[in-house]
Amino acid sequence: MIAVSSCLAGIRCRYNGTHSLVEKIEELVKQNKAVLICPEVLGGFPTPRESAEIIGGSGADVLDGSAKVIDKSGRDVTKLYVQGAYKALEIIKEVNASYVVLKENSPSCGSSMIYNGTFSSSKIPGEGVTAALLRREGIQVISENELLDMA
Ligand code: SF4
Numbered sequence: 693m694i695a696v697s698s699c700l701a702g703i704r705c706r707y708n709g710t711h712s713l714v715e716k717i718e719e720l721v722k723q724n725k726a727v728l729i730c731p732e733v734l735g736g737f738p739t740p741r742e743s744a745e746i747i748g749g750s751g752a753d754v755l756d757g758s759a760k761v762i763d764k765s766g767r768d769v770t771k772l773y774v775q776g777a778y779k780a781l782e783i784i785k786e787v788n789a790s791y792v793v794l795k796e797n798s799p800s801c802g803s804s805m806i807y808n809g810t811f812s813s814s815k816i817p818g819e820g821v822t823a824a825l826l827r828r829e830g831i832q833v834i835s836e837n838e839l840l841d842m843a
Pocket residue numbers: 697698699700705706707729730731732733795798800801
């Protein structure tokens with residue numbers, strides 16, 4: 693069993709109510725080979741919701757309390773992001789997922805790139821809050837691009 697970002701399987705759970713379908717991932721879910729996780733929904737956010745970016749660091753810094761997740765209106769939503777990461781971790785441990793495929797660039801799910809905190813569509817190397825937590829727990833995290841490269 694693996695776990696995947698829900699939006700990659702076609703669930704409309706992105707901040708703006710859209711999905712990021714990758715057919716190969718949808719297929720894995722249909723074959724019961726993958727469970728869905730959306731850390732932001734698990735954290736308690738509605739869909740749609742405001743976009744948010746990590747300010748002052750990366751996901752690991754958020755977990756350590758030295759960076760924050762701020763939404764576009766300037767509200768500090770760090771707590772919900774951390775909460776969602778821990779809930780996702782719980783599910784992943786329950787199903788004993790061998791690895792996890794997370795949507796690149798997200799402040800939760802990004803595994804090698806995230807937005808830089810200026811809401812200007814600029815990306816920087818880094819990982820989201822959930823990706824950072826899972827890696828700390830020794831769980832392998834890859835992006836949808838890496839999964840497709842494996843084919
Ligand atoms: S990138 Fe992650 S947190 Fe964002 S919608 Fe997809 S699954 Fe949810």
